[in-house]
Amino acid sequence: MAEYYHLDVVERKRTRTAGARSLRREGRIPVNYYYHGEKNHNLSIDRKALYAALHSGNHVFEIGIDGSPHYVMIKEVQYHPVTDEIIHVDLMRVRRKEKMTIAVPVSFEGQAAGVKKGGVMIENLSHLEISCLPTEVPESIAIDITELEIGHALTAGDVTLPDNIELVTDPELTVVTVQAPKTHVEEEAPAAEEGEAPLAPEPEEDTETEE
Incomplete structure (x- = not known):
């Protein structure tokens, strides 16, 4: 059974592209938190802490929003197409008593x-x-x-x-x-029947022409 892994997230006010780039320069990753019927939250998380969480083997994480614990799973991770670094994460809330x-x-x-x-x-x-x-x-x-x-x-x-x-x-x-392992069988020439002489090679055609 997986234990809860706590992630420290903070609300972010810089939600546009320039703000996201600024966050990444500071070593933080923009995060979107959502759940059906609830308000979405724009958050950010420390890059090193996120990488540690991704390699922790856990599937469900605990975060704090407005002073209350919420349980989430990582729904999507976006990577930079060139550097392969994480540039954005989506977190989806899960209910502890709902499958x-x-x-x-x-x-x-x-x-x-x-x-x-x-x-x-x-x-x-x-x-x-x-x-x-x-x-x-x-x-x-x-x-x-x-x-x-x-x-x-x-x-x-x-x-x-x-x-x-x-x-x-x-x-x-x-x-x-x-x-079963693949076996390689070499094709063998058909053997001559008993009392039958082996086939002689066909003579080559004379391609020379008379002058």
């Missing part, structure tokens, strides 16, 4: 039996969509693949989830499979 749908990464545990026999493991899905309370979002979903043989696959419906988590991804979608 939310979120994509969570999968992690494979063990080595597949088919791989030990020379097979090749193919990872078809890297995330599964689930529905659960914000307080119960796992950092990842562990999938045991030790008994997966060559030619076999695990679907989303095969993954064991805790009772408090519902699968949203199509249960028929393949998550991981083990395929």
Whole structure:
């Protein structure tokens, strides 16, 4: 279960492009906070603190607005097309007692039996969509693949989830499979039948012309 990770945000009054650029020069990232039916808030967050949060493994974060705690998830991150630095973030509020749908990464545990026999493991899905309370979002979903043989696959419906988590991804979608290794077979010339002489090479045509 993910713990709440606190983010220090402050209200920002400079909302135009020039104001956003000025904030970024000061080491802060512009943030939009929103929730259906509520007033949007223009905020900013320290760049280093944001990067730390993104690499924390958490999905739900706590922020303070007007002296009250609010719980949010990072809905969208915008990057600079050249420098790849973060230039803007959208935060969406979540209710602690309302289920939310979120994509969570999968992690494979063990080595597949088919791989030990020379097979090749193919990872078809890297995330599964689930529905659960914000307080119960796992950092990842562990999938045991030790008994997966060559030619076999695990679907989303095969993954064991805790009772408090519902699968949203199509249960028929393949998550991981083990395929047989590719073999290269060289084509051989057909052998002559018994009592039959091997075919002689055809003579080359005389391309010279008489003068």
